[in-house]
Amino acid sequence: MARKPDPGTRDRILDAACRLFDERGVRAVGMQQIIDAGGCGKNLLYREFPSKDELVVAWLERCSQGWPQLLEEAERRAPGDPAEQLATVIGLAVEGISGPGFRGCALRNAHAEFPDPEHPAHRFVVEHYGQRRADLCALAERAGADDPEALADRLSLILDGASANGAILGPTGAAPTATAFARAVIASATEA
Amino acid sequence: MARKPDPGTRDRILDAACRLFDERGVRAVGMQQIIDAGGCGKNLLYREFPSKDELVVAWLERCSQGWPQLLEEAERRAPGDPAEQLATVIGLAVEGISGPGFRGCALRNAHAEFPDPEHPAHRFVVEHYGQRRADLCALAERAGADDPEALADRLSLILDGASANGAILGPTGAAPTATAFARAVIASATEA
DNA sequence: GTCTATACTAGGATAGAC
DNA sequence: GTCTATCCTAGTATAGAC
Numbered sequence: 001m002a003r004k005p006d007p008g009t010r011d012r013i014l015d016a017a018c019r020l021f022d023e024r025g026v027r028a029v030g031m032q033q034i035i036d037a038g039g040c041g042k043n044l045l046y047r048e049f050p051s052k053d054e055l056v057v058a059w060l061e062r063c064s065q066g067w068p069q070l071l072e073e074a075e076r077r078a079p080g081d082p083a084e085q086l087a088t089v090i091g092l093a094v095e096g097i098s099g100p101g102f103r104g105c106a107l108r109n110a111h112a113e114f115p116d117p118e119h120p121a122h123r124f125v126v127e128h129y130g131q132r133r134a135d136l137c138a139l140a141e142r143a144g145a146d147d148p149e150a151l152a153d154r155l156s157l158i159l160d161g162a163s164a165n166g167a168i169l170g171p172t173g174a175a176p177t178a179t180a181f182a183r184a185v186i187a188s189a190t191e192a
Numbered sequence: 193m194a195r196k197p198d199p200g201t202r203d204r205i206l207d208a209a210c211r212l213f214d215e216r217g218v219r220a221v222g223m224q225q226i227i228d229a230g231g232c233g234k235n236l237l238y239r240e241f242p243s244k245d246e247l248v249v250a251w252l253e254r255c256s257q258g259w260p261q262l263l264e265e266a267e268r269r270a271p272g273d274p275a276e277q278l279a280t281v282i283g284l285a286v287e288g289i290s291g292p293g294f295r296g297c298a299l300r301n302a303h304a305e306f307p308d309p310e311h312p313a314h315r316f317v318v319e320h321y322g323q324r325r326a327d328l329c330a331l332a333e334r335a336g337a338d339d340p341e342a343l344a345d346r347l348s349l350i351l352d353g354a355s356a357n358g359a360i361l362g363p364t365g366a367a368p369t370a371t372a373f374a375r376a377v378i379a380s381a382t383e384a
Numbered sequence: 385g386t387c388t389a390t391a392c393t394a395g396g397a398t399a400g401a402c
Numbered sequence: 403g404t405c406t407a408t409c410c411t412a413g414t415a416t417a418g419a420c
Contacts, residue, residue, distance in 0.1 A: 006386085022309055025221040030411060041388040042413085052412065108296075108356055109304040115216055129360045151314055151367035154373050160366075161353030164300055168321045173350075174345035181346050222397060233403050234399090244398070388419080397410070402403105 007039045013038045017060050020039045022106060026056055026113050026121075055123045064105040066096075071135060072164065082143035083190050086155060087135070092184035093159055095164035097175045104167030108160070132156070143190050151189040158182050205230045210251050212297060218248055218313075221281050243342070248302065248313045255298040256320045263327060274335035275382050278347060282374035285351055289358035289367045296359030300352070302348045324348070335382050343381040350374050 006012075016038030020029045031052060035042055049055040056058040069087050078084035095104070103109065136155055140148035158178050166175030203331050208230030212221040223244060227234055241247040262281050270276035286296070295301065301315040329346055332340035358367030 009387095025219075025305060027217075027305070028307075031413080032411085035388095039388095041386095042390090043415090044387065046413070050413095103307055104300075104304060105356075110361065111360055112296060112301040112304050113217055113219070115220075125290075126360055129357070129365070133361070133365070151370065153369040156357055156366040157350050157353030157370055157373060159353065160356040161349030161351065164352040164356045165321070165348055167316055168300065168303055169325070172319070173325070174348040177342065177345040180348055181349060223399085224396085235402090235403080239398070242399095386420085388417105389413100390417080392415080393413085395411080397408100399407090399410105401406075 009040065009044060012037075013040055013045055013048055014055075014058055014062065017055055018062060018173055021056070021059050021110075022103065023101075037087070038111060052156060053120055057124055060107060060124050060128075062077070063125075067128070067132055067135070082139050083186055086139055086143055086151075086186050087138075087179070087183045090155065090159060090162075091179045094162055094166075094175060094178045097162055098171045102166055102170065105160070105163040108163065140189070145189045147189070151186065154185050154189075155182055172181065201232065201236060204253065205232055205237055206247075206250055209247055210254060213248070213251050213302075214295065215293075218302060226366045235265075245312055249316055252299060252302055252313060258318075259320070259324055259327070263331075274331050275378055278331055278335055278343075278378050279371070279375045281331075282327055282347065282351060282354075286358075286367060286370045289354055292362065294358055294362070297352070297355040300355065312318050322359045331383075335378070337381045339381070343378070346377050346381070347374055350377070356367055 001013040001113055013034065017029075017034045018032060020037060031042070033047065034055075038045070045055075050057065068094050068182060071085075074085040074088040077088050107125045107128055110121050114121045116122060117126075133152060133156060135151035137148050140155075142149040145153075158181055162175040162178035164172045171177070205226065209221075209226045212226060212229060223234070223237065224270035227245075230237070237247075241250065262284050263277075265284060266280040267282050299317045299320055300311050303333040306313045308314055309318075323337055325344060325348060329340050332343040332347070335343075337343040350373055354367040354370035357365045361367070
């Protein structure tokens with residue numbers, strides 16, 4: 001009797017790929033390594049992801065989901081308080097940075113690995129950062145900021161700075177100070 | 193008659209390598225491409241740089257010289273005014289970001305490409321960022337900041353944030369706002 | 385039918401020999 | 403500057419287990 005196709009195959013492959021891409025970077029990981037780590041055959045991998053580029057984009061899509069999840073968690077922790085939500089978003093993001101093996105924002109890293117603006121991975125990252133900016137802007141506006149775009153930009157700088165600095169200098173660098181910094185900036189931008 | 197060894201050989205090779213590494217990233221560039229671009233033979237390249245890793249570190253060393261040059265230029269523009277020097281450093285750095293082909297801090301990009309903490313390129317980047325922090329700290333102290341380390345950390349976040357955000361979103365992102373942001377932070381941290 | 389495993393192509397990598 | 407050795411890459415095709 002014919003076996004049914006395993007619906008979890010795609011996720012299982014993606015799990016293995018994500019872990020390797022996160023740890024070592026994209027170019028340093030070969031398809032064979034993903035096969036070895038994921039416990040699936042080459043045939044199956046190429047059925048689910050016809051090319052490495054598509055696998056990379058699927059990985060980035062998964063990474064990018066952390067951002068809306070962050071927004072939701074902030075909403076849950078400070079319902080009806082957009083200013084506090086902004087501070088919570090930064091705080092939660094900084095928490096994720098404190099780990100010893102933190103390598104920086106995976107999307108930013110992928111962007112660095114694929115400089116070609118036409119590359120699907122590159123385009124995906126640009127689009128995600130544009131979306132993130134719009135989200136911060138909307139939240140800043142609801143928080144009653146005088147200049148929502150200006151506040152969103154400043155928080156973007158803090159966020160991206162914490163990610164980059166934390167990747168290199170770790171918890172002993174500037175990253176842990178980002179939360180208090182963001183709070184001060186938010187307070188200053190939303191005071192009557 | 194034997195030709196004299198060209199003393200500019202090393203620089204010429206390094207010029208070609210730097211341009212390629214800057215444009216495409218390290219892993220995307222092969223030694224043969226550097227040979228083709230630099231107009232030198234393979235044996236000459238490997239005489240000057242016995243391995244690709246050493247060539248990469250030489251590239252990073254050259255990149256890292258931009259930082260002390262920035263400090264010197266700021267000193268030249270605002271002699272005897274450390275607070276203004278801090279602002280100038282950020283301003284000059286942001287200027288370099290505004291170009292359309294900006295790919296982000298080369299050191300940060302290299303750090304992302306070589307996650308292994310033992311890799312010479314990785315170690316070099318960590319050391320450079322540590323040095324940068326110390327420099328900012330010293331300047332913040334001379335500027336009379338209440339908490340020089342805190343100011344240095346905040347400026348580090350703005351600097352790294354501008355670099356990362358500018359690489360992805362370019363001049364239409366948050367990077368151009370970094371200079372005014374830094375000025376506000378410096379003013380707030382150094383007022384009597 | 386579904387999957388793993390292997391062989392294979394065509395090319396590019398670092399590095400070294402000459 | 404050329405030529406070679408060794409290895410790894412993405413991707414395709416095939417063989418065979420269940």
